[in-house]
Amino acid sequence: MQRQVALIKQSLFDQGYLDEQFIELEELQDDANPNFVEEVATLYFKDSARLISNIEQALERGSFDFNRLDNYMHQFKGSSTSIGASKVKTECTMFREYCRVGNAEGFLTIPYLRRVQMFEDFQATEERARNVEKEA
Amino acid sequence: MLNPGQGRGPDSGVAGGSSNSDPFPAGLRVLVVDDDPTCLMILERMLRTCLYRVTKCNRAEIALSLLRKNKNGFDIVISDVHMPDMDGFKLLEHVGLEMDLPVIMMSADDSKAVVLKGVTHGAVDYLIKPVRIEALKNIWQHVVRKKRNEWNVSEHSGSVEETGQREDGDNNSSSANNEGSWRGSRKRKEEEVDEQGGDDKEDTSSLKKPRVVWSVELHQQFVAAVNQLGVDKAVPKKILEMMNVPGLTRENVASHLQKYRIYLRRLGGVSQHQGNMNHSFMTGQDPSFGPLSTLNGFDLQALAAAGQLPAQSLAHLQAAGLARPPSLTKPGMSVDQRSIFSFENPKIRHGQMMNSGGGGNKQMNLLHGVPMGMEPRQFTGGGQMRVQQQQQQLSGGRAVGQNVQSSGMMMPVGGGPSMLQQQQQVMLSSSVPRRSETSSSSRVLPAAATTQSVVFNNFSSELPRNSFPLASAPGISVSYQEEVNSSDAKGGAGFGNPSYDIFNDYPQQHNNNNDWDLQNIGMVFNSHQDTTTASAAFSSSSSTQRQRAEHVQNHHQQQQLPSQSRNHMNGGGSVRVKSERVAETVTCPPATTLFQEQYNQEDLMSALLKQEGLPLVDNEFDFDGYSFDNIPV
Numbered sequence: 001m002q003r004q005v006a007l008i009k010q011s012l013f014d015q016g017y018l019d020e021q022f023i024e025l026e027e028l029q030d031d032a033n034p035n036f037v038e039e040v041a042t043l044y045f046k047d048s049a050r051l052i053s054n055i056e057q058a059l060e061r062g063s064f065d066f067n068r069l070d071n072y073m074h075q076f077k078g079s080s081t082s083i084g085a086s087k088v089k090t091e092c093t094m095f096r097e098y099c100r101v102g103n104a105e106g107f108l109t110i111p112y113l114r115r116v117q118m119f120e121d122f123q124a125t126e127e128r129a130r131n132v133e134k135e136a
Numbered sequence: 137m138l139n140p141g142q143g144r145g146p147d148s149g150v151a152g153g154s155s156n157s158d159p160f161p162a163g164l165r166v167l168v169v170d171d172d173p174t175c176l177m178i179l180e181r182m183l184r185t186c187l188y189r190v191t192k193c194n195r196a197e198i199a200l201s202l203l204r205k206n207k208n209g210f211d212i213v214i215s216d217v218h219m220p221d222m223d224g225f226k227l228l229e230h231v232g233l234e235m236d237l238p239v240i241m242m243s244a245d246d247s248k249a250v251v252l253k254g255v256t257h258g259a260v261d262y263l264i265k266p267v268r269i270e271a272l273k274n275i276w277q278h279v280v281r282k283k284r285n286e287w288n289v290s291e292h293s294g295s296v297e298e299t300g301q302r303e304d305g306d307n308n309s310s311s312a313n314n315e316g317s318w319r320g321s322r323k324r325k326e327e328e329v330d331e332q333g334g335d336d337k338e339d340t341s342s343l344k345k346p347r348v349v350w351s352v353e354l355h356q357q358f359v360a361a362v363n364q365l366g367v368d369k370a371v372p373k374k375i376l377e378m379m380n381v382p383g384l385t386r387e388n389v390a391s392h393l394q395k396y397r398i399y400l401r402r403l404g405g406v407s408q409h410q411g412n413m414n415h416s417f418m419t420g421q422d423p424s425f426g427p428l429s430t431l432n433g434f435d436l437q438a439l440a441a442a443g444q445l446p447a448q449s450l451a452h453l454q455a456a457g458l459a460r461p462p463s464l465t466k467p468g469m470s471v472d473q474r475s476i477f478s479f480e481n482p483k484i485r486h487g488q489m490m491n492s493g494g495g496g497n498k499q500m501n502l503l504h505g506v507p508m509g510m511e512p513r514q515f516t517g518g519g520q521m522r523v524q525q526q527q528q529q530l531s532g533g534r535a536v537g538q539n540v541q542s543s544g545m546m547m548p549v550g551g552g553p554s555m556l557q558q559q560q561q562v563m564l565s566s567s568v569p570r571r572s573e574t575s576s577s578s579r580v581l582p583a584a585a586t587t588q589s590v591v592f593n594n595f596s597s598e599l600p601r602n603s604f605p606l607a608s609a610p611g612i613s614v615s616y617q618e619e620v621n622s623s624d625a626k627g628g629a630g631f632g633n634p635s636y637d638i639f640n641d642y643p644q645q646h647n648n649n650n651d652w653d654l655q656n657i658g659m660v661f662n663s664h665q666d667t668t669t670a671s672a673a674f675s676s677s678s679s680t681q682r683q684r685a686e687h688v689q690n691h692h693q694q695q696q697l698p699s700q701s702r703n704h705m706n707g708g709g710s711v712r713v714k715s716e717r718v719a720e721t722v723t724c725p726p727a728t729t730l731f732q733e734q735y736n737q738e739d740l741m742s743a744l745l746k747q748e749g750l751p752l753v754d755n756e757f758d759f760d761g762y763s764f765d766n767i768p769v
Contacts, residue, residue, distance in 0.1 A: 021266040028181045028269070036181055044174040074218055078244040079174040081266045 015087075022084030044083045051076045070096055161276030162187035165209060169199040169227065170216040170242075175265065179214065182269040196222035203235050210237060211279045214263075217243035217250060225257045232258045238278040242267055289391050350392060354381065358392060367400060 012018045022037075029036040055072045058065055077092035166188045170176045176192050183190040191210070193199040196219050203210060213231050217224035228239045241254040242263035254262040260278040263271050350358070361378035362370040372390035379389070 021268075024266070024268055025178060028178075028185060033181065040174060040177055040181075043177055047173050071218070071220075074244065075172060078216075078218075078265055079172045081244050082172070082175040082178050084266070 017085060017087050019084050019086035021081065021086075025084060040083060044079055044085075047079055048076055048088075051079075161279070164188045164276050164279065165191070165211045166214060166275070167191045167193060167199060167202065167210045167212070168214045169193045169196055169219070169224075171195065171219045171221075172216065175216070175267075179267060179272075182267070182272050185269060186273050188272075195219070196224070196227045199227065200230055203231060203237070207235065210235075212238050212240065212275055214240045214242060214275070217241055217245060217254070225253060228254075228257050228259055236282075238282050240275060240278065289387065354379075354384075355392075357381065358389070358396070362393070362396065367397070 009018075013022075025037050025040060051072050055069060055076075058069050058072065073092050073096045077089055077096070080086075080088040080092060164186075166183050168176065168179050168183065168190060170179065170192075171194050173194065176194055180190045180192045191202065193202060196215070199213070199215070203213070213227075215224045215227050219227075224241055224243075228241060231237050231239050238260040239258070240261040240263060241259040242265060243250060244265040246264040251262050260282070261275070357379045358375065361375045364378065365371075365374055370393065372386045372393055375393060376384060376386050376389045
């Protein structure tokens with residue numbers, strides 16, 4: 001069971017979803033705070049889900065408010081960075097570049113979608129890992 | 137443990153407690169503000185791991201009210217830059233002004249512009265997300281540094297009792313074994329501070345005195361009060377009462393008065409007891425700047441001496457530092473500092489300087505280079521000092537040009553209005569640094585009265601007065617702290633101040649500074665440009681300097697202060713001086729000092745100047761090559 005978790009986790013690292021920051025977080029976990037990583041991850045998912053939905057809303061409207069989008073992305077990037085979700089962070093950066101350029105098409109391009117998808121993948125994987133852990 | 141007399145840090149010097157009685161920095165009370173809950177949670181966890189006492193907050197408004205409610209409830213604040221309800225920099229300013237706590241900025245954004253903004257707004261540090269625990273382990277240094285500087289300030293302006301009290305407090309704390317004792321000792325210190333500040337108008341019970349930025353207006357008020365009372369008779373208490381400025385403490389006034397007296401002395405060539413020149417020029421922002429700052433301070437003097445305006449201030453500064461009319465010959469030292477500073481914060485300074493104005497930019501940049509990067513608040517004071525130092529150093533025959541430059545840089549840091557003042561001074565001093573021309577006698581520049589105000593404007597109470605051995609003015613610590621590290625000084629806003637353009641914007645300066653003769657400054661710069669050789673001739677007679685001053689184009693014909701030439705030297709040589717200065721600063725054999733004889737050895741400044749004097753003689757600095765354009769920004 002633990003091996004499964006370890007494997008899943010390793011794959012996340014290998015695929016570049018997670019970076020060393022995540023390891024830092026793991027190191028913060030100890031006996032006094034046994035569920036730290038889980039708590040943080042949960043918080044992150046919740047918060048980023050909110051951010052993503054904000055972003056999607058902003059994109060749905062006819063005109064893009066680049067500033068707002070940039071703000072959202074900055075926030076998203078910040079929390080992704082803090083938790084070690086490096087791929088998401090990269091996508092956020094790209095997205096923000098589009099924002100800066102004011103590139104409407106850029107928003108709707110693959111990077112964004114890909115990012116969202118990556119994020120969802122990541123989320124799903126994390127969930128799986130955690131569930132596995134719980135069952136363990 | 138925060139006893140300044142003992143230097144910084146707890147005995148243990150280790151985060152997370154110590155085997156000694158002093159558990160510091162464990163128990164450090166941190167307030168962390170971030171709208172990102174993930175980040176907030178992670179930070180809290182990390183800080184707790186460092187054994188700090190953490191309070192987290194996701195809104196700036198809440199954070200501010202928390203801070204206001206518990207004035208002494210926190211030691212340090214960590215804040216995110218981008219927050220929805222309030223800009224992180226705004227929060228930074230508020231905290232700095234109201235509570236005078238060190239603030240660390242953090243962000244996922246690592247662009248230079250933002251980091252610079254942190255510095256100019258006075259943040260003591262700037263962390264890039266993801267924040268790692270190692271970065272948090274050492275944040276206590278900012279707390280200690282700040283306290284240390286505050287103590288130094290009050291030390292200089294206070295009495296022996298203060299020291300005694302502090303020591304007692306510290307002794308007491310050392311016997312304790314836990315956080316409680318640390319807090320207890322802190323409390324004791326606070327009580328001591330309270331006692332000392334008992335007669336202040338405002339709340340002096342807080343150990344963390346609100347930072348006082350000696351803005352133009354404030355300084356004018358101060359000068360008016362002093363003049364009314366009589367310079368020699370003015371006492372901090374009365375001045376404070378007359379000024380009637382809320383939030384100003386007696387200590388602030390006292391230290392400012394000390395500097396002012398030094399400045400006046402310098403201008404008037406009267407040797408009086410000079411204030412202690414703090415060696416730590418720079419406050420927390422960049423400890424490495426400490427020694428440099430002192431140099432810069434000298435440069436300032438030199439510059440001041442060189443310039444017409446600064447002449448007075450320089451005189452004061454120099455006199456203060458050297459216990460005699462400052463000789464411009466020693467700007468050399470300051471040059472290094474300045475140049476170093478400038479190099480260290482080239483972007484900051486130049487950027488800021490650029491804003492100040494067109495014509496003066498070049499020169500300004502040079503001068504500003506150094507201090508700009510620092511906290512404006514601290515800078516203001518420091519800037520002046522630097523100029524003086526530079527000037528003095530210049531007189532030493534060192535790269536005067538450089539000094540000028542650096543002093544120039546220093547000046548602007550002080551923040552808008554004060555910067556102007558500094559600039560003026562710098563300008564004046566820049567003209568002085570002309571090495572070949574400046575003479576040791578430049579010390580006693582006829583100093584325009586206006587420079588005085590200029591000089592002092594920059595002194596902010598926060599400036600680390602500790603180091604300013606050379607310059608008579610108390611060491612100006614440009615704390616940077618404001619953020620990036622120091623982050624730029626709180627007055628950071630001052631940088632972009634167009635008023636910096638001394639040359640082009642005298643009227644502006646005038647407005648800011650009625651008392652100052654901005655024109656002088658302009659002239660200084662002009663002369664600065666004129667002088668191409670910063671030969672060690674600083675030791676040259678003041679008359680030479682005067683001549684240089686005359687070269688100054690400009691706006692006014694103020695006193696041709698030898699310091700002008702010095703200033704010039706300082707400015708020009710900054711680039712080169714840097715390396716030289718550093719070395720020289722450290723090891724100038726007194727014997728070679730040109731102007732040695734000119735300086736009294738009594739004060740640190742003179743000692744420093746002596747050292748500096750050596751190199752100045754050498755014509756090491758070739759001003760020809762140093763145009764302000766060359767200043768690496």
